[in-house]
Amino acid sequence: MSRRSRPVVSNRVRRFFASFIFDKPAAAPASVIARHRLLNAGAYDEGSGTINGVMLIAVAAILISAVALGGNFLVCVSDARSAADQAAIAGAESARDGDFDPCIKSRLATTLNKAALVICKVDEEDVTVKVAVKTAVPFAPLVSRMARAGPVECS
Structure with a gap:
């Protein structure tokens, strides 16, 4: 296998998998634990409330416009x-x-x-x-x- 075709693996990944091979209990880094907690808590859904709010405002504007046009017609x-x-x-x-x-x-x-x-x-x-x-x-x-x-x- 040539050097170019070999996959690049970081030292952090090597240490993590080496702990399983050598039966050494490995603690995941704090950043991995924090990211896992954020994913499970839904913190990566940032911005979805904004989209929902924009859609709610758009629907309300359409309904208000329809009522105003109906009132004008009457x-x-x-x-x-x-x-x-x-x-x-x-x-x-x-x-x-x-x-x-x-x-x-x-x-x-x-x-x-x-x-x-x-x-x-x-x-x-x-x-x-x-x-x-x-x-x-x-x-x-x-x-x-x-x-x-x-x-x-x-x-």
């Missing part, structure tokens, strides 16, 4: 419904008063409610509107609602 639905109702009532009142184009007042009502008038139909004194409101939700950028208003016949 508020926008309510705003769209209110804007549609007000626009329909304003248009119906304008139609009842005999204005030339009741949709102008409906458009004004939706603009004041920070919405957009999508559809406005006038059938005699009845006005039907469709209103859209922008949301902060990525998969639903607009929310639209329809409303109809007009005089009710008394019987």
Whole structure:
């Protein structure tokens, strides 16, 4: 066997195994005992708590974001419904008063409610509107609602 192919063994390892061969009780070095105790106590798991903490914070952030987006969506639905109702009532009142184009007042009502008038139909004194409101939700950028208003016949 050449010198290069021979495995390198430290003196500490030689002494430790020599104690078994010659029946001499060998005490393991203090560093080996300390390392063994640390391994068994889980001290080499340093950093795993940090990763768990980061994951917990990430999950909490995702849940809070989902709740915030859901809340924004519900508020926008309510705003769209209110804007549609007000626009329909304003248009119906304008139609009842005999204005030339009741949709102008409906458009004004939706603009004041920070919405957009999508559809406005006038059938005699009845006005039907469709209103859209922008949301902060990525998969639903607009929310639209329809409303109809007009005089009710008394019987």
